[in-house]
Amino acid sequence: MKKDSAVTRNSYSEKALLYLREQIINGNLHPQEKLIESDIAQALGISRGPVRDALKQLAVEGLVDYQPNKGCTVALISPRDAYEVFFLRGNLEKLALEKSGCHIGDYGIFVMETALDEMRAVSGTENTMAEVNADEKFHRQIVLASQMDRLVKMWELLSPLNGAMFLSIKNANNSPLAKVLDPTRRRDLVTSHEMILNAIKKGDLAEAYSQLDTHYTKNGERVYRLSLMNASSTLEDTAENSLHMPQSKALLEGTAE
Amino acid sequence: MKKDSAVTRNSYSEKALLYLREQIINGNLHPQEKLIESDIAQALGISRGPVRDALKQLAVEGLVDYQPNKGCTVALISPRDAYEVFFLRGNLEKLALEKSGCHIGDYGIFVMETALDEMRAVSGTENTMAEVNADEKFHRQIVLASQMDRLVKMWELLSPLNGAMFLSIKNANNSPLAKVLDPTRRRDLVTSHEMILNAIKKGDLAEAYSQLDTHYTKNGERVYRLSLMNASSTLEDTAENSLHMPQSKALLEGTAE
DNA sequence: ATTATTTCGATTGTTGACAATTTGTTGTAT
DNA sequence: ATACAACAAATTGTCAACAATCGAAATAAT
16 A cells, blocks of 8 residues: 555656656757746646646756746757856865765765666667766765765756756767767766776875866867757857857866865 | 835745745744745735745755655754855855956956945944845855856855854854854954955965855854854754744735835 | 837736645544 | 554645736737
């Protein structure tokens, strides 16, 4: 009777949130597309209330733009945004490492290696959602080790956006140019995480900083290149869309060494 | 102010949000006190919908704890939480300074000096809310100079909690012990900000870092001492505090001026 | 033809009622 | 008395209808 697991027993608000978040991250809903509460509610077979809750949460996460009395649109993630998210995520993780003294603990290490295995497993497939989940599981351990609740919460707030950009990289891979880049990227996904983990295992804080920097810097550059392709191919975009990317070389220098 | 139209025409959700946030920060609502949607709605003369929205937002800000199907309580801010908020705020500002190359701009400097004047003005009074506002105005310029929207948003998310702790410091000043500490604190409020601003004016990034660190460290230690006092004095109030919202039948309308 | 004004449709903001869930209470059996 | 089940009260979650607002088409004015 009471066996219904926590997942099945989610509230409608939660269901709508998960549904919309996945739809956005998977690219089924396109940037700047209008999100109409009644339509979403009808599609999910629920009423507008829970949908409104979900949209507000998504607005906090930055996946959705909200304007009072005007409604929500799927957020258009500019190269600038992407840079910021990677920069913040990376630096939050560096702060977490500092706080934990670069000590994750046996269980944490175990989880990270499990996540690495998952990355290797999906490395050949097209299952981007699995990639995102593995990546998140890996990095989450770094943040959790800080034992700072607010830091974790803050980091989690950036995760959906991070996932969205993961996906946008994948979508760009449908273009011919990207096909070439893809294998490189997939290899990097595994190896760069391996190098991070190794540094942490050694307890080498400076090295871990450095690996985190290059990891997020690479991602930043990838998204930047992607945005260029998008800009040239599809979007006859408005000027504010293509905000110039900051110096992509020293993307994350921060307090490292 | 001149934003009269904007303020007056705020949505009920926004009004409820501002009202509740101020009530919590001012200490009129006590930690762990249950927040019952119907009561708040009735007190404000509106319905539960907007109140729910406000509570969800407050939960994101960390001023309120939310449990599904159980409702909201005013967040109990532990010394640990206080430490984390100061730590994060300080480090976000350091990141911002780094990004701006420690260059705030003429207007920014002007605003910061204005904020400093406000601090000096209220230095002798009991107007803690004014202190909070001035402090916020000062530090916000640092963050804005980074020109990183996400960073600003993230920093703003911490502001309500920061304000709440400001206030809790003040409340503790009602105790006899704190009376001694108070003048010191008020002097520090001005001087420590002066030192931060001077470092920034010189463009001395390292010095600014250092001043920010000591500033937030001092605040952290203050809140920590406060928590010790609270623990010893109000020992028995953990379990059953008052349950209902006392005053303010129509306090909501008071926003016009 | 262009600009200003009005109307109207679509969408969000708000509400009060109802359903589901949690919590406290009462009664019963051991 | 204690533990446990059924019930009752309080509170949150959801819904469908209504009101307020925005945007665009239609109309009028210059």
